[in-house]
Amino acid sequence: MAQKEYDVLVIGAGLIGSSTAMHLASLGAKNIAVVEADMAGRLSSSELNAGGARATWDQSINVQLSRESIKYLKAHQEQVGFRECGYLWMFNQGQWPSALDRVKFLKKEHGIELDVLDVAALKNKCPFIDKTDDLQGATFSPLDGLFNPNLLKNLLRAEAQAKGVTFLEGHRVRHVNRSNASVEVTCELLPPKNESELKDFFESDPTLAVQSKETVLLKGKTIVNCAGPWAGHLAKMIGYESPVWAVRRQVSIFDVRDFDMSEYGMMVDSSGVYFHPEATNILGGYADHSEPRGHNLNYDGQSFFEEKIWMPLFERSTKFEQLKHLTGWGGLYEMTPDKTAILGNVEGMPNVFENHGYSGRGAMQSYAAGRGLAELIQFGKFQTLDLSSMQGSRFNTGKLIPEGLHI
Ligand SMILES: Cc1cc2nc3c(=O)[nH]c(=O)nc-3n(C[C@H](O)[C@H](O)[C@H](O)COP(=O)(O)OP(=O)(O)OC[C@H]3O[C@@H](n4cnc5c(N)ncnc54)[C@H](O)[C@@H]3O)c2cc1C
Secondary structure, eight states: OEEEEOSEEEEOOSHHHHHHHHHHHHTTOOSEEEEOSOTTOTTSTTTSSOOEEOOOOSSHHHHHHHHHHHHHHHHTHHHHTOBOOOEEEEEETTTHHHHHHHHHHHHHHHOOOOEEEOHHHHHHHOTTOOOOTTEEEEEEETTOEEOOHHHHHHHHHHHHHHTTOEEETTEEEEEEEEOSSOEEEEEEEOOTTOHHHHHHHHHSOTTTSOOOSOEEEEEESEEEEOOGGGHHHHHHHHTOOOOOEEEEEEEEEEEETTOOOTTOOEEEOTTSOEEEEETTEEEEEEOOTTOOBSOOOOOOTHHHIIIIIIHHHHTTOGGGGSEEEEEEEEEEEEEOTTSSOEEEEETTEEEEEEEEOOTTOHHHHHHHHHHHHHHHHHHSSOSSSOOGGGSTTHHHHTOOOOOOOOO
16 A cells, blocks of 8 residues: 655645645644545535625634634635625514624624614615515624635645645545554545545445545644544544534525626525625525435525525515526535534544534634644644634533524
8 A cells, every 4th residue: 555654634625624734834834734535625615605704703702713714815805706795684573682782792892893774774775675574673794795715725725835735636534543643544545526436425424435445544643634524524533523513505596687786795684594696696595404414415406496595585575586596506514513613632632633613604714713723733822812712622511602693
């Protein structure tokens, strides 16, 4: 079996793994390899998300991670397609008190100002929102926005490569042997562009599959779990349990006759449907909370669009009474029990680190999340943001970080 040796093995080259590797190299770490089954990321969450970025969360740690990352997006807006177009969030009567509490919290704790709109002000700002009987008001966060996660991933990867990081394409991790001094990772070499094999792998548990292909052995000192929705499988291979799970989230692309949404940003309806301009069309998504856990990457097509997207939007605007479904996809959220990510060292395993479980906000937090973990690995402590509360051991101690405002 072929062998290669590195110091740090980062598993997963999505936004989180690419950012972690890039920051590690920036901080002076050497001999880093990022191990990835499919560099194109065809089924990865970093490829299949909605491109929203907001710092308006309920937990300070999530506000900080997003805010720091948005600063980076803004500083590189041309390269990553960032548009500071705001998030407009509509609320019904029952949702309104907690929306106002959030406005106060963000101002008091973080100095973030949100516009509070009554229904008349909402209609004035967005005249196409013309069915408002059930609404109590809306909030608008002007500093949030939209970006192209694919461009961000390419930028992080290019910076990482320029600093000496090696990306190993077509390597799917199948087995890990670990001691406190070293790790040995056996990878199956995946033939490039074999889509059906890829889907098979991404929908099944690789720890159970028979290993029959050409393999390569990667030796290292430290391993970093950045496997996104597959982080639970990888944890098992490394020899620990992580409480994360994957769940399908679907989005549709549709056309609205005689309506140009391009001047608006992300909008979230009180029903939970979110939508924003996507080239000349609209992208709409909905987090169906009855969706069973698992690695289901199928898109339900017209039936999802009609039931979950069109019906609520029909009730919000006469402009949305005639929509044409164009396409869509199913991707995976990587969830934790408190809906905040897991970042830090794995307890009892000094050379194992993890950075995953972003529960629907990993694209917008990836820059600061990668920087934070890289600091911990390289210097043994956080330097910019104190992210120590995000360690996975919080699920044993009960010191949870329950995030609420979740789509
Ligand atoms: C429909 C949808 C909408 C979303 N909208 C937003 C949004 O608007 N804003 C936002 O911030 N976030 C959003 N997200 C969430 C966001 O996309 C994710 O949190 C983020 O991309 C996670 O990045 P990651 O690098 O952890 O995971 P991924 O991008 O999935 O990367 C993990 C990588 O690990 C690799 N891998 C896994 N196992 C192995 C193995 N055994 N061997 C080798 N490689 C392996 C995979 O191939 C994959 O490339 C959305 C997600 C979905 C599905």
